[in-house]
Amino acid sequence: MTGSQRAALVLLSLGEAQAAEVLKHMGPREVQKLGMAMTTVSAVGRDTVAEVFDDFVDSLAQPAAIGAGADDYIRAVLTQALGEERASGLIDRILAGRNTSGLDTLKWMEPRAIAELVRNEHPQIIAIVMAHLDEDQAAEVLKCLADRVRADVLLRIATLDGIPPNALNELNEVMARQFSGNQNLKSSTIGGVRMAANILNFMDSGQDEEILTSINRIDEPLGARIRDLMFVFDNLADLDDRAIQAVLREIPSDKLAIALRGAEAGVREKITANMSQRAAQILLEDMEARGPVRLAEVEAAQKEILAEVRRMADAGTIQLAAKQEAFV
Known part of the structure; x- marks a missing residue:
């Protein structure tokens, strides 16, 4: 079972009220990921449940890395680690979702709903809105937009270089017309080439190349910089052994x-070299026994694994190679 499935199993075993209390302290992407994981652990044997809870109890028994959980302590640690500007939004989300702005509220919406909300806005407005989303969510929104605006929006995301507080405040007021939120905003340094590359990594195969081709026609050097920062499945061969084993x-x-x-x-050699001989043999036998597999299935599986790699890199569990620093 994956880490998400184990967490989902624990939540399902807690009961509705207690599970709901736990989910209140998580961000939108974590809630969605756990919700999807819950649907895959509906028929689990008693032995597996016992094993998961044994691991869970063992983890709880370990000494806590941080001995205090007060708001002031959390704010001080995150601000010192990330800087005031980067930490401010994260702190608000961690501390029970307080001071969530209209733009941050979009993170709880379905991508198609967000696309409908911004469909008639200027591409620059769409770019700013999408730059506030997580990359995978932004990619899903981009898929829902018309083909003619996709490249324009991504190019604007790649060239964003900060937004004045008054402009961001006005945009937030527009987004908050149907949400209540905090209007006391600071200057933001959202967007950039790295985010554009991250978004493209979550696009379907073919769509990413189509958008890059359009960007190259407008600004070839920028298109090259975006491509250099993209991380694809074959780049797994560039990870060190410890990172591969963690994945x-x-x-x-x-x-x-x-x-x-x-x-x-x-990539196959890198993967099997970091498995036991028996596990590698079972994997190769499984691949042979499956016979032909549809390309769509292969691409979907690769994207799911890449999403997990990016999540682990963002959490600091692994480090990606220097040339893939877009996710570090």
């Missing part, structure tokens, strides 16, 4: 067997 602990073997069908030989 393998979070990926179901059946998903890995499908994803590797479309991978370069170097």
Whole structure:
């Protein structure tokens, strides 16, 4: 079971009221990920449940890394680690969702609903809104927009270089017409080439190249910079052994067997070299036994694994190679 599935199993075992209290302290992406995981652990054996809870209890028994949980302590630690500007939004979300702005509220909406909300806005407004979202959510919104505006919006995201407080405040007021939120905003340094590359990594195969081609026609150097920062499945071969081993602990073997069908030989060798001989043999046998697999299945499995890699990189669990610093 993946880490998300184990967490989902614990929540399902708590009961509705207690699980709801736990979810209140999580961000929108974590809630969505756990919700999806809950649907995959409906038929789990008693032995598996016992094993998961044993691991959970063992984790709780370990000494806490931080001995205080007061608001002031959390604010001080995060501000010192990230700086005041980067920490401010994260602190508000962590501390029970207080002071959530109209733009931040969009993170709880479905991508299609966000696309409908901004569909008739100027591409620059759409770019600013999307730059406030997580990259995977922004990619889903981009898929829902008309083909003619996709490249324009992504190009504007890549060239964003900060937004004055008054402009951001006005935009937030527009977004907050149907949400209540905090209007006391500071200057923001959202967007940039890295975010544009991250968003493209979550696009469907073919759509990313189509958008990059359009950007190259307008600004070829910018298109090249975006491409350099993109991280694709074959780049897994560039990770160090420790990172690969950490990723393998979070990926179901059946998903890995499908994803590797479309991978370069170097990626397969990197993966199997970091598994036990028996586990590698079982993986290769599974790949052979499956027979032909649809390309769509392979791409979906690869994107799911890449999403987990990005999540682990963002959490600091692993580090990606220097040339893929877009996710570090």
